Amino acid sequence: AIQLTQSPSSLSASVGDRVIISCRASQGVSSALAWYQQKPGKPPNLLIYDASNLESGVPSRFSGSGSGTDFTLTISSLQPEDFATYYCQQFKSYPSTFGGGTKVEIE
Amino acid sequence: QVQLEESGGGVVQPGGSLRLTCAASGFTFSSYAIHWVRQAPGKGLEWVAVISYDGYHKFYADSVKDRFSISRDNSKNTLYLQMNSLQPEDTALYYCARKHVPGIVPASCDYWGQGTHVTVSS
Numbered sequence: 001a002i003q004l005t006q007s008p009s010s011l012s013a014s015v016g017d018r019v020i021i022s023c024r025a026s027q028g029v030s031s032a033l034a035w036y037q038q039k040p041g042k043p044p045n046l047l048i049y050d051a052s053n054l055e056s057g058v059p060s061r062f063s064g065s066g067s068g069t070d071f072t073l074t075i076s077s078l079q080p081e082d083f084a085t086y087y088c089q090q091f092k093s094y095p096s097t098f099g100g101g102t103k104v105e106i107e
Numbered sequence: 108q109v110q111l112e113e114s115g116g117g118v119v120q121p122g123g124s125l126r127l128t129c130a131a132s133g134f135t136f137s138s139y140a141i142h143w144v145r146q147a148p149g150k151g152l153e154w155v156a157v158i159s160y161d162g163y164h165k166f167y168a169d170s171v172k173d174r175f176s177i178s179r180d181n182s183k184n185t186l187y188l189q190m191n192s193l194q195p196e197d198t199a200l201y202y203c204a205r206k207h208v209p210g211i212v213p214a215s216c217d218y219w220g221q222g223t224h225v226t227v228s229s
Binding site for chain 1: 142144151152153154157166167168169202204207213214215216217219220221222
């Protein structure tokens with residue numbers, strides 16, 4: 001199975017900061033990668049699909065980039081509602097897999 | 108609006124069985140693949156299984172292969188997960204999630220249910 005390694009596993013940031021989260025795949029997944037946001041007690045929410053496409057209704061401060069094995073999720077200006085855990089997921093091949101998550105906390 | 112509602116969770120002893128159900132509404136169920144994803148308490152997301160829109164193609168995580176079985180009834184807009192030989196490490200919140208686009212091409216998940224809790228304990 002393709003393994004996804006997210007870094008960092010957690011970070012502290014302030015409102016207005018630019019935040020970058022990395023996701024590295026153990027083998028190439030082309031652009032078959034998604035990013036989700038999850039808040040406590042809630043299901044995941046799709047942010048980015050196909051590596052760089054913004055899901056409908058998601059604020060434009062979120063962006064995704066990358067292809068092959070290296071991907072990033074960028075939050076251009078962190079807002080109070082963005083404090084959450086973020087996951088990447090590959091769907092290039094089954095079994096699909098998720099990264100271990102990145103928890104974004106208030107500094 | 109698109110809705111997914113899981114049910115069937117509960118407490119079961121190791122070695123036992125449980126069948127989860129995911130009731131779908133608000134979209135053409137028979138056009139979309141559906142996934143099961145689980146989350147152990149305080150842990151990250153783990154992909155479990157997927158079934159194609161027509162039910163012919165099924166894929167599983169290595170951790171559940173040969174123990175879990177995914178199925179669907181398009182006439183009832185319902186997805187199932189039959190879980191056998193349950194172990195304590197299967198304890199988790201189980202979500203069903205719709206594939207982002209209809210058809211056969213793999214894709215991300217755009218709509219998720221609220222989940223149903225499964226606890227495996229003696």
